[in-house]
Amino acid sequence: MILFYMLCITCKNLSFQIICKDCQNNLLIPSFHKREIEDGFFNYSFYSLSELEDLISSKYYFHGDKVFNILAKLSFAKFAQKFTFTNQVIAVPIDDHVRHDFSHTAILAKHLESKFITPRYNTLKASNIVKYAGKDLEFRQKNPRRFKCTNISNQMTILCDDLITTGATIKEAKKALEKKNNQILFSLTLADAKL
Structure with missing residues (x-):
């Protein structure tokens, strides 16, 4: 052995x-944090960015899938175990393109699988793959992701991402899902940059 x-x-x-x-x-x-990013619409996160900055940046490296699986097991999976709802809810990873041989947002959504939550992959993709890391709100607003939503309509959903900074990406993803008559309950992120 x-x-x-x-x-x-x-x-x-x-x-x-x-x-x-x-x-x-x-x-x-x-620890659970709540931020209102639109009137009546909330993002919930589990860590502050300062706690996870180096670990979140692992998504750019070959070992990032191992890091994200551990972080998701400690946060997203525990959330899913306690989450109850009247209907089945679809977990939608934001822009789950495979980069560096894995998709960090798909890993997060995978760990939400439970009695009440079903992950759905390849549903919400950005047609503009501009990098937002380190960019301000003005840059993000001038360069929208232009999300395309496929394979999902008339569903209750939860959005999943690794990080919330300005909230612009989550709001844009929410609108794309709403155009297909989906209801978005909230978004979940590993970390919040404003904490």
């Missing part, structure tokens, strides 16, 4: 996982 060890990317100790159990249990304890 061969055992593979690696270094935890947080504390640099030997670990069987990319983030060791000690760091998961002590440093990555989620």
Whole structure:
């Protein structure tokens, strides 16, 4: 039997996982945050960006899928276990294009699968793939994502993304889903840049 060890990317100790159990249990304890991004429409997040900045940037690297699976297990999966609703709800990852061999938003949506939530992939894609990282609200407004919604209509939905900064992406994604007569209950993100 061969055992593979690696270094935890947080504390640099030997670990069987990319983030060791000690760091998961002590440093990555989620706390629930609520932000109104449109009149009566809320985003819920589990961490502040300052807590996760290096981990969220792992989406640009080959090991990011391992990091996002751990973060999603600690937050999105626990949320899904407690979530109840009268109807089935569809979890829609925002722009789940595969980059660096995985889609970080699809990973988040996958961890929402439960009795009441079903993930639906390849549903909401940006036709403008401009990079928003580090850009201000004015840039985001001048360069909309122009989302195209396919394969979903007349559904109750939850939007999933890794990060909320200005809220512009979530609002644009919400409008694209609403054009197909979907109702968006709220959005869920790993982190909020305003916390």
